[in-house]
Amino acid sequence: MPDYKEVVDVVESLGRRSLVIGEVLGYPLYVVHINNNAQNMVLLSGGIHGDEIAGVYSALKFMREKASSYDANFLVFPCMNPTGFVKGKLENYAGENLNRLWGQNCAYPEIRYVENFLSSVPRSYAFTFGMHETDPFYEDHPEWGGTGFPTEPWLYEQQEEVSKRIGHLMVDELPQGTPVCDWPTIYDDINLHGVISYPEGCMNPVYLEGTTFEGFLPTFGFTKHAFTTETPKGWELEKRVNVHLSFLDSALRHLIN
Numbered sequence: 151m152p153d154y155k156e157v158v159d160v161v162e163s164l165g166r167r168s169l170v171i172g173e174v175l176g177y178p179l180y181v182v183h184i185n186n187n188a189q190n191m192v193l194l195s196g197g198i199h200g201d202e203i204a205g206v207y208s209a210l211k212f213m214r215e216k217a218s219s220y221d222a223n224f225l226v227f228p229c230m231n232p233t234g235f236v237k238g239k240l241e242n243y244a245g246e247n248l249n250r251l252w253g254q255n256c257a258y259p260e261i262r263y264v265e266n267f268l269s270s271v272p273r274s275y276a277f278t279f280g281m282h283e284t285d286p287f288y289e290d291h292p293e294w295g296g297t298g299f300p301t302e303p304w305l306y307e308q309q310e311e312v313s314k315r316i317g318h319l320m321v322d323e324l325p326q327g328t329p330v331c332d333w334p335t336i337y338d339d340i341n342l343h344g345v346i347s348y349p350e351g352c353m354n355p356v357y358l359e360g361t362t363f364e365g366f367l368p369t370f371g372f373t374k375h376a377f378t379t380e381t382p383k384g385w386e387l388e389k390r391v392n393v394h395l396s397f398l399d400s401a402l403r404h405l406i407n
């Protein structure tokens with residue numbers, strides 16, 4: 151099982167840039183503010199689904215090695231579901247899927263702390279970027295359309311203005327030879343060569359409710375451009391981390407610089 155100490159050690163090494171916004175069963179919930187004296191702020195998040203660990207390790211690696219080289223400031227939630235992370239579970243300690251409960255004054259501490267924090271700081275992000283994973287062995291559920299689980303990466307891009315979309319560039323710029331999921335639909339949403347474009351590609355009734363973190367952020371005016379990236383847990387961790395960080399690097403180069 152992953153050890154939360156890995157998160158604590160990296161975040162604490164960043165010194166005063168990190169802030170504990172609350173505790174969940176004794177685990178500190180962190181936000182990290184990386185200030186590069188830039189005009190734009192980007193919101194990065196990982197680990198809302200506790201078993202999708204590549205997002206957490208991508209956030210840690212990004213903060214440690216890469217964040218200072220971009221002309222953007224970052225607000226990073228490296229591990230949004232610590233109790234799921236340490237148990238290798240998608241849900242939190244109470245068995246709840248935390249990514250279906252946003253914008254509804256939900257009482258779970260992971261959501262309360264983050265919503266309260268976000269409402270206390272300026273609410274304008276050039277883009278938001280949430281990192282997820284998929285497991286080919288997830289138990290199937292009607293919410294996911296019953297078509298099974300991809301074994302290759304893909305991403306969601308929410309941007310109303312078609313001319314501002316860059317999802318296909320992000321796929322094109324993946325490390326050479328990286329396949330993406332080419333299914334016509336993923337969890338009922340319309341997929342084109344690894345990119346699901348919202349709002350019009352959203353056909354999944356659960357995602358249409360906008361209660362995921364990445365749905366909540368644009369709905370509540372935090373951003374006009376939201377990404378969710380997905381990697382397959384069947385791949386080795388380093389390769390999954392590289393996919394998330396390649397997608398993020400593309401987004402930063404196309405949207406910020």
Ligand SMILES: [Zn+2]
Nearest residue numbers: 199202282283
């Ligand atoms: Zn997920």
